[in-house]
Each structure stands twice: as C-alpha cells, then as structure tokens.
Amino acid sequence: MKCLCKKKSNFKKKITDIRIGKYNFSIYKCTKCGIGKTYPILTKKEIESFHDVGQYRDEEGKRFNNLIEYLVNVFKEKRAKRIMSFKSVGKILDIGAGRGLLLSILKKKGWNVVASEVNRKTADVIRNRFKLPVLEGDIDKFKIKKNSFDVINMSHVLEHLKDPISVIKKCRFILKKEGFIFIAIPNNDSLQSKFGKKHWYHLSLPYHLYHLTEKNLLDLLKLNGFEIKYIKHFDGEMNIFGWTQTILNCLGIKRDFLFDILTYRSFRSFKNLRKPKNFFNFFSNLFFTFISLILILPISFLFSILEAIIQKGGCIEVCAQLKQ
Ligand SMILES: [Zn+2]
Numbered sequence: 001m002k003c004l005c006k007k008k009s010n011f012k013k014k015i016t017d018i019r020i021g022k023y024n025f026s027i028y029k030c031t032k033c034g035i036g037k038t039y040p041i042l043t044k045k046e047i048e049s050f051h052d053v054g055q056y057r058d059e060e061g062k063r064f065n066n067l068i069e070y071l072v073n074v075f076k077e078k079r080a081k082r083i084m085s086f087k088s089v090g091k092i093l094d095i096g097a098g099r100g101l102l103l104s105i106l107k108k109k110g111w112n113v114v115a116s117e118v119n120r121k122t123a124d125v126i127r128n129r130f131k132l133p134v135l136e137g138d139i140d141k142f143k144i145k146k147n148s149f150d151v152i153n154m155s156h157v158l159e160h161l162k163d164p165i166s167v168i169k170k171c172r173f174i175l176k177k178e179g180f181i182f183i184a185i186p187n188n189d190s191l192q193s194k195f196g197k198k199h200w201y202h203l204s205l206p207y208h209l210y211h212l213t214e215k216n217l218l219d220l221l222k223l224n225g226f227e228i229k230y231i232k233h234f235d236g237e238m239n240i241f242g243w244t245q246t247i248l249n250c251l252g253i254k255r256d257f258l259f260d261i262l263t264y265r266s267f268r269s270f271k272n273l274r275k276p277k278n279f280f281n282f283f284s285n286l287f288f289t290f291i292s293l294i295l296i297l298p299i300s301f302l303f304s305i306l307e308a309i310i311q312k313g314g315c316i317e318v319c320a321q322l323k324q
Pocket of ligand 1: 003004005006007009030031032033034035
C-alpha cells in the first residue's frame, strides 16, 4: 500500500472487524506518518448496493428533516462569516459543495461562486435549485487557469478522495497568491476517535478512504506552500453529534442508527420491516436510542467542549494561506 507521505513505510493493522453490511473493514496505519487507510476500498457500485437504502442524499438533495436542515443552515452562515473575516468578497470555489448551501449564502453577499461536485444528482440540485455554476466531476480533471480563486473551501471532502495530494496541488495551482483554503476533516487523533475506536461515528466507512490527524493535515498543507492561519477544534455541526452517535454505537445499538433515522434512511426501508424480526429490531433500536439520548445528549455537549479545550476536537477546521 502506498501512503500519502510517500515515505518508504509499512502499514500496520490498527482497527479490525468493522462490520458494515456484508463487508468487514480494517484500518491500516502508516508507520511513518500515522495516516490511516481503509481496507478494502469499495467500488461505487458496491457502495450503492451494500446500503439498505440507497444514497447519501435524497432526490431533492435534502439530507435531513426540517429542524436539522435549519441547524445546518445556521452552521453554514457561521462558516461564511469565518471566511469573510479573512476575505470580505472575491471568487470562491467550493469543492464537494453538497447542495451549494454555503455558496448560495456567499453569493447573496456579493461573492463570485463556483461549485464542484462529483455526484450527478447533487450537481443538478445546485444548478437547478440554487442556479449556481457547477464543475461536475473530479476537480483534478478540470482545466482551470492559474490564480483563479481567492478562496477554496473543502469541507469533509479530503478523506473521501482517492488522491488527496493531487487535489491539494491543484488547489495551490488555481488559488491566487495569498489566497485562503478552508479545510474541515474528522480528526483521527481526537478524544472521540480514541474513545470510540472502531465505533467512532466519523470513521464513516466505506466512504472515508483516509483517516488523518490534525498533524497529518497541517504537514500536507505546509509541504505545499501554505501557512496555517487557524485550527478550530469546536464544531457544533459535527462534534456533538459525533459523540452522541459514537456513544450509541458503543452501547451496541445498530451502527449509526440515529443518523439513519435523521436522514430518513431507516424509514425509507420500511418495506424491510414487514418481517417480524426486522420489525422488532427496528423498534427496539428506536426505543433504546431515545431513552439513552436523554443522558447522552448533555454528555456529548460537555465532551465536545472538553475536547475543544484540550485541542482534540472530533472534527477540525483549518484555514491556511498560500505563501509560495
Ligand atoms: Zn505515511
């Protein structure tokens, strides 16, 4: 196996027996840099077939129920504010733009925005609903002029990529001198990852191919000419839920069950519930999840603050400026 650090290294099996669907996953760690790698890597077809209920997003691109959709919007507004504290207006590329929520906020504030998205259906949503320009496909395949953007945002994208380095290099090429990059990733050195181990929610298998620590990300950026501006360890959108789902997973409730309910995944598989055994399992998972939540939610909130204080946040956001 090749590592992102390109050093001659061995991979050691770190976590094994992560059972998802019919697949058994392991995470190998590079002995030189500590980057984790998922094994096996599934093909797109396999990923689509292995899940009970299809896709990452539904047809309209909506991922959650309305209350959560509202909260997601609040967090996007906050991210837009953070970006604007470094650059008040300019041209931005959002790689892995999802539904284009961040870009539609920035567009209203006068930004020139471009989205990049690999998922065809999601790209259609950005185009049709938000009327934003989309580069559909892998960003490293597009011909983009040098010095095109003032800011690049990449939230929870890097860990999904087959070749994260080529994408960072691409960013360096298309970003203007002194331009900013904002990257958010799950932190494989966080308190919640150490607590949850194979039950950690943000392992997100089989979607995450790489598992990086804060140091891994900073090294990658510095090696490519970036200077670190800030590292944020509190992420209200990702970390509280990360703790909640991780603790529920540790308690033995079906892996990521709460997430599945919130994204309607479990409900969309109602047809599976006709079998009495499935019906019983579903409702016992539902019952135990909601009983446990009364205790787990406040704990998750406290732990998210604690891990941010000791700089071991479950998901982190790094802002870096291109210097060379
Ligand atoms: Zn390595």
